[in-house]
Amino acid sequence: DVKVTQSSRYLVKRTGEKVFLECVQDMDHENMFWYRQDPGLGLRLIYFSYDVKMKEKGDIPEGYSVSREKKERFSLILESASTNQTSMYLCASSDRDSNQPQHFGDGTRLSIL
Amino acid sequence: GQNIDQPTEMTATEGAIVQINCTYQTSGFNGLFWYQQHAGEAPTFLSYNVLDGLEEKGRFSSFLSRSKGYSYLLLKELQMKDSASYLCAVINAGRRALTFGSGTRLQVQP
Numbered sequence: 232d233v234k235v236t237q238s239s240r241y242l243v244k245r246t247g248e249k250v251f252l253e254c255v256q257d258m259d260h261e262n263m264f265w266y267r268q269d270p271g272l273g274l275r276l277i278y279f280s281y282d283v284k285m286k287e288k289g290d291i292p293e294g295y296s297v298s299r300e301k302k303e304r305f306s307l308i309l310e311s312a313s314t315n316q317t318s319m320y321l322c323a324s325s326d327r328d329s330n331q332p333q334h335f336g337d338g339t340r341l342s343i344l
Numbered sequence: 345g346q347n348i349d350q351p352t353e354m355t356a357t358e359g360a361i362v363q364i365n366c367t368y369q370t371s372g373f374n375g376l377f378w379y380q381q382h383a384g385e386a387p388t389f390l391s392y393n394v395l396d397g398l399e400e401k402g403r404f405s406s407f408l409s410r411s412k413g414y415s416y417l418l419l420k421e422l423q424m425k426d427s428a429s430y431l432c433a434v435i436n437a438g439r440r441a442l443t444f445g446s447g448t449r450l451q452v453q454p
Contacts, residue, residue: 235386262440271352273431273446274387281440289441321386329435330375332389333442 234258237322237336245344250309252339254322260334261327263305265289265297267318268338274321280305281327312343348445350432355451356422364417364448366432374437378406378417381429381447390417390430419450427452 238253256263262281266274266289276289278297286297294316298306305324309316319340323333347369356362368376375394379387391399393408393415405418419426429449433442 264441266444271446274433274442274444276441276443279441287441290443325440329437329440330392330394332377332392334389335386337386 235322235324235334235336237320237339239339240337241340241342243342243344244309244312246312246314248309248312248343250312250341250343252307252309252320252322252341254305254307254324254336255303256305256324256334257303258324258326258334259302260324261302262325262333263299264323264325264333265295265305265307266321266323267291268321269318277307314343317341317343348432348434348443350430350445350448352446353449353451355453356419358422358424358452358454360422361418361420362422362450364419364430364432364450366415366417366445368413368415368432368434368445370413370434370436370443372437372439373410373413373434375435376406376408376415377433377435377442378415379431379433381431383428387431422452424452424454426450 264279265277280299322336325333378390381387391406429447431447432445
């Protein structure tokens with residue numbers, strides 16, 4: 232069965248810290264995505280990657296970076312966490328073709344104090 | 345840019361039929377997805393439409409009209425477990441990522 236695993240379900244960090252969110256998929260998918268989900272705003276795309284070492288900015292990339300050193304792993308980095316980055320973060324993966332559905336992880340609820 | 349609109353909340357009765365609408369404005373449309381998301385859980389894939397018409401999958405059906413920029417998700421024989429948020433998402437040609445609407449929270453009542 233399809234599996235996307237996010238490293239933490241809940242995370243609490245302090246303002247100014249560097250934060251790493253990890254995501255691993257076991258489906259050999261080319262595409263991987265990071266979203267944040269906020270009430271009333273839906274899912275908004277932060278970054279995505281369509282191949283190892285490749286990345287593209289989504290709609291709200293400011294304050295974030297990503298890393299994809301291996302096909303199965305896609306990391307989201309908050310360079311210097313701020314309180315407005317408190318959110319639910321969702322990772323997803325999909326096969327190469329755009330008509331293939333994305334499969335989501337269970338999410339990481341991140342609080343920045 | 346893209347704009348996707350869905351109603352924020354809907355309420356329906358167990359056993360009934362409900363239709364959740366989604367309108368979109370986008371350039372280079374290349375397909376529309378519907379996802380279901382229960383509170384505190386990951387979104388799960390329901391349907392994909394790229395051609396005009398109705399796609400039926402058990403109790404759930406999804407309709408698309410490309411010329412009108414309109415889709416709906418139809419849920420029949422509603423069950424309490426159908427209480428969830430339903431997310432409409434559009435994909436553009438040349439961009440592999442989805443753009444999501446804000447989602448419709450459906451409450452099924454006994």
